[in-house]
Amino acid sequence: ENNGYSLGSEQDNQHTKITFSFDTDRVLVRINDLTVEKADEVVWVRGRIHTSRAKGKQCFLVLRQQQFNVQALVAVGDHASKQMVKFAANINKESIVDVEGIVRKVHQKIGGCTQQDVELHVQRIYVISLAEPRLPLQLDDAVRAEVEGEEEGRATVNQDTRLDNRVIDLRTCTSQAVFHLQSGICQLFRETLLHKGFVEIQTPKIISAPSEGGANVFTVSYFKSSAYLAQSPQLYKQMCICADFEKVFCIGPVFRAEDSNTHRHLTEFVGLDIEMAFNYHYHEVVDEIADTLVQIFKGLQERFQTEILTVNKQFPCEPFKFLEPTLRLEYREALAMLREAGVEMGDEDDLRYIHIYDTDFYILDKYPLAVRPFYTMPDPGNPKNSNSYDMFMRGEEILSGAQRIHDPELLTERAQHHGVDLEKIKAYIDSFRFGAPPHAGGGIGLERVTMLYLGLSNVRQTSMFPRDPKRLTP
Amino acid sequence: MPMYKVRSFHGASGAVRAEHFPICMYRLQNLHRGPAATAPPHQEEVDPSLLALESRQEEILKRLYELKTAVDGLSKMIQTPDADFDVTNIIQADEYAPLTASAADLDSMLGKDYGALKDIVINANPSQPPLSLLVLHSLLCERYKILSAVHTHSSVKCVPENLLKCFGEQNRKQSRHEYKLGFTLIWKNVPKPQMKFSIQTMCPIEGEGNIARFLFSLFDQKHNAVTSTLIDSWVDTAIFQLKEGSSKEKAAVLRSMNTTLGKTPWLGGNELTVADIVAWCALQQTSCSNGVPANVQKWMKSCENLAPFNSALKLLQ
Numbered sequence: 001e002n003n004g005y006s007l008g009s010e011q012d013n014q015h016t017k018i019t020f021s022f023d024t025d026r027v028l029v030r031i032n033d034l035t036v037e038k039a040d041e042v043v044w045v046r047g048r049i050h051t052s053r054a055k056g057k058q059c060f061l062v063l064r065q066q067q068f069n070v071q072a073l074v075a076v077g078d079h080a081s082k083q084m085v086k087f088a089a090n091i092n093k094e095s096i097v098d099v100e101g102i103v104r105k106v107h108q109k110i111g112g113c114t115q116q117d118v119e120l121h122v123q124r125i126y127v128i129s130l131a132e133p134r135l136p137l138q139l140d141d142a143v144r145a146e147v148e149g150e151e152e153g154r155a156t157v158n159q160d161t162r163l164d165n166r167v168i169d170l171r172t173c174t175s176q177a178v179f180h181l182q183s184g185i186c187q188l189f190r191e192t193l194l195h196k197g198f199v200e201i202q203t204p205k206i207i208s209a210p211s212e213g214g215a216n217v218f219t220v221s222y223f224k225s226s227a228y229l230a231q232s233p234q235l236y237k238q239m240c241i242c243a244d245f246e247k248v249f250c251i252g253p254v255f256r257a258e259d260s261n262t263h264r265h266l267t268e269f270v271g272l273d274i275e276m277a278f279n280y281h282y283h284e285v286v287d288e289i290a291d292t293l294v295q296i297f298k299g300l301q302e303r304f305q306t307e308i309l310t311v312n313k314q315f316p317c318e319p320f321k322f323l324e325p326t327l328r329l330e331y332r333e334a335l336a337m338l339r340e341a342g343v344e345m346g347d348e349d350d351l352r353y354i355h356i357y358d359t360d361f362y363i364l365d366k367y368p369l370a371v372r373p374f375y376t377m378p379d380p381g382n383p384k385n386s387n388s389y390d391m392f393m394r395g396e397e398i399l400s401g402a403q404r405i406h407d408p409e410l411l412t413e414r415a416q417h418h419g420v421d422l423e424k425i426k427a428y429i430d431s432f433r434f435g436a437p438p439h440a441g442g443g444i445g446l447e448r449v450t451m452l453y454l455g456l457s458n459v460r461q462t463s464m465f466p467r468d469p470k471r472l473t474p
Numbered sequence: 475m476p477m478y479k480v481r482s483f484h485g486a487s488g489a490v491r492a493e494h495f496p497i498c499m500y501r502l503q504n505l506h507r508g509p510a511a512t513a514p515p516h517q518e519e520v521d522p523s524l525l526a527l528e529s530r531q532e533e534i535l536k537r538l539y540e541l542k543t544a545v546d547g548l549s550k551m552i553q554t555p556d557a558d559f560d561v562t563n564i565i566q567a568d569e570y571a572p573l574t575a576s577a578a579d580l581d582s583m584l585g586k587d588y589g590a591l592k593d594i595v596i597n598a599n600p601s602q603p604p605l606s607l608l609v610l611h612s613l614l615c616e617r618y619k620i621l622s623a624v625h626t627h628s629s630v631k632c633v634p635e636n637l638l639k640c641f642g643e644q645n646r647k648q649s650r651h652e653y654k655l656g657f658t659l660i661w662k663n664v665p666k667p668q669m670k671f672s673i674q675t676m677c678p679i680e681g682e683g684n685i686a687r688f689l690f691s692l693f694d695q696k697h698n699a700v701t702s703t704l705i706d707s708w709v710d711t712a713i714f715q716l717k718e719g720s721s722k723e724k725a726a727v728l729r730s731m732n733t734t735l736g737k738t739p740w741l742g743g744n745e746l747t748v749a750d751i752v753a754w755c756a757l758q759q760t761s762c763s764n765g766v767p768a769n770v771q772k773w774m775k776s777c778e779n780l781a782p783f784n785s786a787l788k789l790l791q
Contacts, residue, residue, distance in 0.1 A: 297628065298628075301628065319628075320628070321627065321628050321629065322627075322628045323625035323626065323627055323628070323660060324625060324626045324628075325623075325625060327625065329590075329650070330649070330650055330651070333590035333591060333650065333651075334590075336590040337590050356593070356595050356670040356671070357595055357625075357658070357660070358597070358627065358660075358662070359627075381649070
């Protein structure tokens with residue numbers, strides 16, 4: 001170790017070897033643990049150089065680790081020479097460094113950092129991994145709120161640039177918060193359903209016939225013939241019910257070849273699907289699904305407040321409100337409410353007018369049969385309606401579900417009515433021939449739920465590597 | 475007044491040629507042919523019974539006129555009453571108007587149904603349950619078919635079990651449109667109870683007293699202006715002085731209630747009104763260190779004999 005600073009690589013003729021000589025006794029402290037409690041302690045920290053600023057005999061660095069950052073000071077003195085200060089100031093941004101320093105209390109809070117009460121006085125600094133000098137985007141710009149950018153004339157980063165350089169864009173504290181929360185949604189979904197006695201299943205994604213109709217399905221070559229990518233785990237969920245699993249859920253990719261370039265459509269997304277056999281009324285299932293979602297919302301409220309606030313700094317929005325038990329209205333009532341408010345119900349089914357209840361989450365029950373897929377069970381009380389339901393977050397649809405037809409004859413009849421090729425769904429219909437329980441279910445899209453919970457405006461912000469008609473990479 | 479004389483259109487003879495007559499009309503006898511027809515009517519000898527009739531008419535008209543002036547005078551007197559005039563004495567003469575508005579009246583009171591269930595949404599803070607609204611809800615359920623629901627809003631962490639079940643067991647078997655009215659209670663972090671109704675243009679109504687008045691108006695009890703004002707006044711007194719007032723104010727209200735209840739069985743007169751409901755609930759939710767006077771105690775017992783009050787008592791436990 002020469003003078004306490006160096007690059008971690010050695011050049012050996014034409015080869016550059018990256019070698020590590022690490023000290024197994026060294027304990028790295030997390031940046032978010034650098035608080036006044038550690039004042040005057042000597043610690044080792046690993047982080048990225050977020051910014052560096054040299055001023056004569058001093059160099060101020062901001063070291064970053066996920067959403068947390070801390071100020072570090074390299075000053076000419078007992079531990080640092082002028083060359084070391086110059087070295088520190090010239091390390092490219094985003095490089096990963098190991099720093100040994102003393103934690104010192106500060107007199108004035110450092111507003112620009114998450115760790116506001118302390119700073120690190122650097123004794124040794126090593127570069128672990130060097131970043132290239134020119135970054136395709138500046139993280140500070142990527143985190144700047146749109147409004148702030150406009151008002152102060154500072155740069156913000158547009159969506160395509162972010163998506164093209166996703167690895168760097170994902171490093172921002174906002175992105176970190178979004179995807180930590182998304183992980184939480186998956187976690188809570190699993191936890192809640194397992195607690196309710198559901199079983200997690202895995203369903204095939206390469207299938208022989210399109211499940212939701214032939215229009216929006218991807219075809220793949222399958223040896224000498226072709227197959228399709230599953231548009232939903234629908235058919236297999238149901239087969240599991242017929243196979244006596246009673247209550248199942250699955251988390252997996254869903255592929256929709258829909259050529260729409262909207263703020264809420266992706267060609268590939270993560271589907272969280274539920275299917276359940278019920279005893280006497282499909283509302284038993286509706287209540288379970290609604291309760292699962294409410295438990296997710298509550299869990300996010302309790303465990304992810306930091307993440308929610310971090311996202312709100314860049315994308316301000318009202319906290320997500322909901323009622324327990326969930327509000328459930330009938331479709332024709334909602335139509336009547338809209339008519340009363342003078343609004344036409346469009347394709348987006350935008351229903352922000354249920355404001356007297358002050359909830360961002362509600363269910364609409366009993367949709368007309370004509371607009372639902374062929375396997376939807378008609379309403380016994382009114383043949384024009386169906387036992388189907390949609391759930392909405394902040395006025396946008398997140399779940400479309402229904403009671404499924406479990407009688408093979410009725411299913412055949414409805415399929416014919418919809419012009420579906422019976423040959424292609426023979427295996428599906430066969431699964432109901434040997435005693436099928438009455439069942440219902442529904443599915444949500446992970447990205448869309450994350451987007452709407454946080455009040456973001458584009459689903460690409462909540463999909464790590466989004467797929468849409470115009471984007472296949474990264 | 476002399477009028478402009480028009481030249482005769484159809485000859486001096488008076489005979490009109492047949493072909494000029496319209497065939498779509500029926501013929502009348504010619505009124506002008508009679509010999510005395512053109513002479514102006516003159517005063518003839520009038521039938522004495524006719525004269526008697528006329529004089530009776532005159533007399534009746536004169537008496538009516540006298541009565542009218544008398545009533546006008548009296549009404550002036552009532553509009554500017556004597557300072558010592560005790561209005562509470564009039565209430566006793568009020569007609570008994572029981573709580574029996576029919577279901578059809580709801581449409582006229584609340585506006586026509588536009589296809590969605592008319593839903594009364596009340597937001598209340600679980601730390602200060604609006605007891606009078608719960609009593610009114612029970613009363614409403616006795617009259618109309620009501621779809622009741624209780625929800626917890628995400629702004630509130632934890633609501634005690636008894637408040638979640640304050641409407642008792644709800645049977646939700648029927649479709650929403652088979653109910654006459656909806657009553658949705660949402661436990662929410664609000665400073666005061668708040669009511670919203672499913673008419674888009676309406677702004678929220680705040681305050682337990684105001685919401686209680688609205689709910690009670692759905693019973694369509696008719697009162698005269700004086701009684702209505704007294705009832706309103708009692709509601710305000712109960713909320714602002716009995717529930718939220720100092721112990722001195724509370725004592726004063728109890729004395730005044732005692733006096734009133736000495737004269738009439740209920741605060742508003744001969745029948746139960748929203749004043750009694752709000753006052754009784756205020757008494758339940760506030761501490762009265764000096765005890766409650768005799769008439770008030772008797773009145774409280776009468777309230778508790780009614781089922782809606784009884785179930786509210788159970789809720790407090």
